Amino acid sequence: MDKIRWGILSTANIGRQRVIPAIQHSNNGMVAAIASRGIKRAQAVAREMDIPRAYGSYEELLADPDIDAIYNPLPNHLHAPWSIKAAEAGKPTLCEKPFAGDAAEAQEMVDVFKSRNILLAEAFMYRFHPRTQRAKQLVDEGVVGKVKLMQASFSFLMSPDRRAGDVRMKKEMAGGALMDVGCYCVNVIRLMLGEEPERVTASAVWADSGVDMNMVGTLKFPSGALAHFGCGFDAVPDSNYEILGDEGQILVESGFVATANAEQVIHVWRGDKHEVITIPGVDHYQLMVEDFADALISGRPPRFDPQDAAENMRVLDRLYISARV
Numbered sequence: 001m002d003k004i005r006w007g008i009l010s011t012a013n014i015g016r017q018r019v020i021p022a023i024q025h026s027n028n029g030m031v032a033a034i035a036s037r038g039i040k041r042a043q044a045v046a047r048e049m050d051i052p053r054a055y056g057s058y059e060e061l062l063a064d065p066d067i068d069a070i071y072n073p074l075p076n077h078l079h080a081p082w083s084i085k086a087a088e089a090g091k092p093t094l095c096e097k098p099f100a101g102d103a104a105e106a107q108e109m110v111d112v113f114k115s116r117n118i119l120l121a122e123a124f125m126y127r128f129h130p131r132t133q134r135a136k137q138l139v140d141e142g143v144v145g146k147v148k149l150m151q152a153s154f155s156f157l158m159s160p161d162r163r164a165g166d167v168r169m170k171k172e173m174a175g176g177a178l179m180d181v182g183c184y185c186v187n188v189i190r191l192m193l194g195e196e197p198e199r200v201t202a203s204a205v206w207a208d209s210g211v212d213m214n215m216v217g218t219l220k221f222p223s224g225a226l227a228h229f230g231c232g233f234d235a236v237p238d239s240n241y242e243i244l245g246d247e248g249q250i251l252v253e254s255g256f257v258a259t260a261n262a263e264q265v266i267h268v269w270r271g272d273k274h275e276v277i278t279i280p281g282v283d284h285y286q287l288m289v290e291d292f293a294d295a296l297i298s299g300r301p302p303r304f305d306p307q308d309a310a311e312n313m314r315v316l317d318r319l320y321i322s323a324r325v
């Protein structure tokens with residue numbers, strides 16, 4: 001097996017815009033089939049994106065013996081049920097973020113895949129960008145000294161006319177700003193600090209639909225490091241994160257998003273020295289799907305353990321509990 005045959009669960013925007021092209025450009029995968037709730041929609045996208053097979057139901061895709069791996073970009077509340085169905089069909093699965101509706105679902109996913117010895121991973125693509133790896137390496141090498149503070153933000157303006165129909169605005173579909181974009185902030189904070197928060201607080205502004213429109217959160221870590229983040233659907237776009245230690249500071253601008261060919265930079269301050277590290281542009285979606293396919297081909301675990309996804313969801317749960325008090 002030198003090329004993984006991927007099956008795409010739905011015609012979601014993120015699949016069509018980013019992940020399907022990334023698989024098609026990857027060196028170890030191809031998109032073999034796509035499924036939609038309606039066959040016409042599946043056929044139209046298959047034709048448009050040069051995908052050989054189209055199915056009018058998700059069940060048919062999972063039953064296809066020629067599919068080696070599933071990419072699950074369904075709305076958040078369907079991540080767990082359909083990933084678990086994929087496991088029951090014996091299919092390794094790359095599931096979109098946030099991993100599930102809550103931590104209990106996320107843990108169930110991890111346990112089901114583990115008990116069957118089937119590969120599972122969360123599609124946090126930004127972790128595969130060399131910029132993220134370089135920032136983590138700088139922190140681990142002690143470039144900022146001992147980490148004291150970290151901040152992260154991820155926001156964008158969702159136009160009022162889009163709000164009504166958007167799955168992210170629906171509570172019953174596990175929508176909300178924390179679920180959609182704040183999950184990146186929590187993830188990068190846990191990644192950079194390499195520990196789990198012992199104390200978590202949050203405040204939110206709620207939409208009429210019951211989802212959090214904007215949220216801020218604080219996290220206190222056993223090492224003594226403190227972190228805070230802000231995320232939202234009605235603030236101008238921002239996706240920076242910053243790590244401050246007792247000797248220096250790292251700033252990663254637009255740390256969660258990256259245009260494939262655009263160079264990225266990391267700012268590092270130590271004393272009165274300011275260094276700008278330039279990272280060549282890459283498609284982090286492609287690096288993510290190549291890692292998953294390579295793990296499958298070579299029989300190794302994926303680069304990021306799915307248990308990390310369950311731990312991330314645990315923090316999201318705690319933030320919601322705090323914000324609702």
Ligand SMILES: NC(=O)c1ccc[n+]([C@@H]2O[C@H](COP(=O)([O-])OP(=O)(O)OC[C@H]3O[C@@H](n4cnc5c(N)ncnc54)[C@H](OP(=O)(O)O)[C@@H]3O)[C@@H](O)[C@H]2O)c1
Pocket residue numbers: 010011012013014015035036037038041073074075076078096097098123124125167179180
């Ligand atoms: N990693 C990233 O960069 C990134 C970026 C954006 C979004 N995401 C994640 O990807 C997932 C999908 O986001 P998206 O913005 O691409 O969503 P979307 O365009 O709304 O697509 C979701 C798809 O799910 C299917 N679906 C099944 N049941 C549905 C229901 N009851 N209501 C609506 N759709 C239903 C539909 O496909 P069919 O009609 O074909 O069945 C729909 O096209 C989310 O979990 C989101 O968090 C990740």
